[in-house]
Amino acid sequence: MTTALILFGCALSAYPAQARLGDGGYRVILWCGDTVARNRGSTQELARACRELGVTTLMTGPTGDPAPWRALGFDYYVENIVSPGLCLKFRSSVTDWNAFITQWMKTRSPDSFTRDVCLSDPIWRAQARAGMRRTAARHAPWNPLLYDIRDELSVTVSANPFDYDFAPASLAALRLRLRQHYPSLDALNAAWLTRFNAWEAVRPFSTDEIKARLAGRGEALNQQPDWAALRAMRYTPQRVRAEPERWHLAPWCDFRTFMDDTLAETLADLRDGAREADPATPAGIEGTQMPSAWGGYDLWKLSRVLDWVEPYDITAARAIFGSFMRGKPLFATYGERDPVAVSRRLWHLLLEGDCGAILWWSEDLLEGEGPALRLSAKGRALAPAVREMHTPLARRLLRAERLHDPVAIHYSHASIQLAWLFESFEDGATWPRRFSSYEARHNRHAALRTDLLRALREAGWSPHFVSYEEVEADKLETDGFHTCLLPDAFALSDREARALRVFARKPGNRLLYTGEPGVFNANGTPRSQPLFTASTQTVEQLVAALPPPAVRLTTPGSGVCIYRFRDGPVRLFALEQRQQGQVSDDVTAHHLPTRRDPVRVTFATGERRPLFDLRTGAQVGAEGSAEIEVPFERPAILGFAEALQPQ
Numbered sequence: 350m351t352t353a354l355i356l357f358g359c360a361l362s363a364y365p366a367q368a369r370l371g372d373g374g375y376r377v378i379l380w381c382g383d384t385v386a387r388n389r390g391s392t393q394e395l396a397r398a399c400r401e402l403g404v405t406t407l408m409t410g411p412t413g414d415p416a417p418w419r420a421l422g423f424d425y426y427v428e429n430i431v432s433p434g435l436c437l438k439f440r441s442s443v444t445d446w447n448a449f450i451t452q453w454m455k456t457r458s459p460d461s462f463t464r465d466v467c468l469s470d471p472i473w474r475a476q477a478r479a480g481m482r483r484t485a486a487r488h489a490p491w492n493p494l495l496y497d498i499r500d501e502l503s504v505t506v507s508a509n510p511f512d513y514d515f516a517p518a519s520l521a522a523l524r525l526r527l528r529q530h531y532p533s534l535d536a537l538n539a540a541w542l543t544r545f546n547a548w549e550a551v552r553p554f555s556t557d558e559i560k561a562r563l564a565g566r567g568e569a570l571n572q573q574p575d576w577a578a579l580r581a582m583r584y585t586p587q588r589v590r591a592e593p594e595r596w597h598l599a600p601w602c603d604f605r606t607f608m609d610d611t612l613a614e615t616l617a618d619l620r621d622g623a624r625e626a627d628p629a630t631p632a633g634i635e636g637t638q639m640p641s642a643w644g645g646y647d648l649w650k651l652s653r654v655l656d657w658v659e660p661y662d663i664t665a666a667r668a669i670f671g672s673f674m675r676g677k678p679l680f681a682t683y684g685e686r687d688p689v690a691v692s693r694r695l696w697h698l699l700l701e702g703d704c705g706a707i708l709w710w711s712e713d714l715l716e717g718e719g720p721a722l723r724l725s726a727k728g729r730a731l732a733p734a735v736r737e738m739h740t741p742l743a744r745r746l747l748r749a750e751r752l753h754d755p756v757a758i759h760y761s762h763a764s765i766q767l768a769w770l771f772e773s774f775e776d777g778a779t780w781p782r783r784f785s786s787y788e789a790r791h792n793r794h795a796a797l798r799t800d801l802l803r804a805l806r807e808a809g810w811s812p813h814f815v816s817y818e819e820v821e822a823d824k825l826e827t828d829g830f831h832t833c834l835l836p837d838a839f840a841l842s843d844r845e846a847r848a849l850r851v852f853a854r855k856p857g858n859r860l861l862y863t864g865e866p867g868v869f870n871a872n873g874t875p876r877s878q879p880l881f882t883a884s885t886q887t888v889e890q891l892v893a894a895l896p897p898p899a900v901r902l903t904t905p906g907s908g909v910c911i912y913r914f915r916d917g918p919v920r921l922f923a924l925e926q927r928q929q930g931q932v933s934d935d936v937t938a939h940h941l942p943t944r945r946d947p948v949r950v951t952f953a954t955g956e957r958r959p960l961f962d963l964r965t966g967a968q969v970g971a972e973g974s975a976e977i978e979v980p981f982e983r984p985a986i987l988g989f990a991e992a993l994q995p996q
Contacts, residue, residue: 376705462515481622489627501636508641508785553604602873612645631656664795684709684936749914763840768794809901835862
């Protein structure tokens with residue numbers, strides 16, 4: 350569905366120039382393993398190899414000595430400060446997650462719902478915060494580049510589904526949160542369709558229990574689902590309104606939201622511990638997952654508590670973080686062996702706003718010992734692509750402001766939670782095996798979001814993601830958006846719904862969506878009446894409903910995207926072949942198309958003056974359009990005559 354569009358403004362918004370650290374240059378970090386540790390006495394050889402590779406920054410652990418790196422003129426960052434507790438992949442009873450789930454599925458016992466380390470445990474939290482503060486106090490005199498709280502952290506493992514955390518401290522914190530949210534126990538029982546007689550008795554539904562309700566069991570606590578009935582279930586708004594009792598999902602959704610809050614609040618506490626001793630150094634995390642109902646991965650909430658982040662770019666996670674963390678440092682990790690794959694991703698993420706790269710890792714990129722320490726064959730192959738990030742053209746893009754259109758993609762984490770429930774009907778009893786590696790390739794809701802972003806970009810638009818809280822706070826109005834797109838927004842709060850209706854009524858605005866938005870409240874309770882007329886439009890139809898942007902490609906189906914920048918008074922354009930993103934947290938994997946040919950497109954600027962290729966200085970067009978050959982391994986960078994002047 351769309352609202353009438355009367356006048357379509359061309360206002361652009363500028364993201365702040367990519368966050369710059371230290372001297373403002375692009376940071377290349379070498380993730381250091383045993384090879385570096387063994388050769389700390391061979392500092393000149395290490396420095397020579399690192400400079401040949403383009404490395405600017407090395408690494409220490411919390412108790413490491415940065416003096417050798419500083420003496421060589423390198424920056425450094427502090428890695429994996431908090432352990433154990435935040436990452437169950439290591440030093441936990443569930444390090445073999447596959448074996449753990451296989452064993453649990455034999456009994457499905459709720460006794461396993463207690464996490465090894467409870468993030469709500471005040472003793473653990475105080476110890477972890479004190480550890481952050483000690484580390485920051487130790488390193489503050491050396492001015493580190495970054496503090497990494499933890500790599501690949503999660504409430505579970507990655508974004509794998511499991512009903513953590515039923516520990517006593519966690520349930521006590523949940524009850525306190527519920528008492529703040531619901532005005533009375535009766536109100537909670539009404540929303541949950543439960544009959545708890547005291548707050549102390551309240552506990553959330555496990556996933557098996559909420560699935561038992563969905564499959565038709567009225568009294569679902571301590572019950573297993575009828576798995577055959579569950580596999581036959583399908584979500585439709587009509588079914589929700591016809592049988593609302595089985596679709597009251599708040600006992601599960603409220604718990605998932607609480608665990609998201611718990612991880613975000615834990616990270617805020619740890620960041621603040623570092624700030625007590627060193628307020629100048631950014632504290633963040635590495636190796637984040639796709640947006641998910643599991644693991645604590647509400648990307649909006651995480652973005653509020655981090656000074657920097659290194660996300661795995663799975664199902665548009667990088668673009669989401671980029672929208673939510675404007676002006677803050679973002680990085681990516683590169684472990685690919687193919688120099689073309691590395692070059693493509695380095696340039697792509699520079700255009701997206703990354704201010705640096707983390708190279709995985711010294712064990713692959715260095716070889717030899719002592720005086721023979723040098724770059725490996727892989728290191729030598731990747732060095733030219735990495736060093737390109739230090740060229741004047743790359744530095745110019747790093748300092749420029751990226752321009753965005755007033756086109757919003759709605760980020761609804763409540764809908765992400767519900768989508769997981771609906772899509773896992775088909776799994777029956779095997780839902781615990783819906784690991785994040787599977788979700789990255791098969792989650793239909795995530796694919797819809799990713800396809801919408803891709804289609805908008807390839808149509809010439811540069812959209813923002815806008816979160817549920819930002820919609821509630823009228824960001825669409827205050828920031829001048831003229832279009833908002835909702836990809837399967839199953840759940841909306843009352844405040845979101847009101848804000849969207851007000852937005853849609855304003856002349857010139859357009860509200861576009863798939864499905865029927867707001868069938869559920871944000872806590873998973875069904876609404877009795879529709880909020881919006883259902884839509885049958887596809888992503889392609891939604892994007893086609895928009896008028897063409899002023900700066901665009903007139904070559905249909907090219908798979909090329911446009912990025913626009915402002916460097917002071919000078920405008921720059923980058924044309925890039927389609928990028929796929931990651932499909933797992935394996936940083937050594939890459940997925941390139943078979944064909945690696947240049948793509949020729951017609952680029953319409955709307956300005957009748959000469960256009961130049963900023964790599965070669967050659968004129969490539971005039972009179973408002975240009976025929977551009979877009980390479981496979983890097984973008985074409987273009988500008989008008991003033992862009993050729995010395996900077």
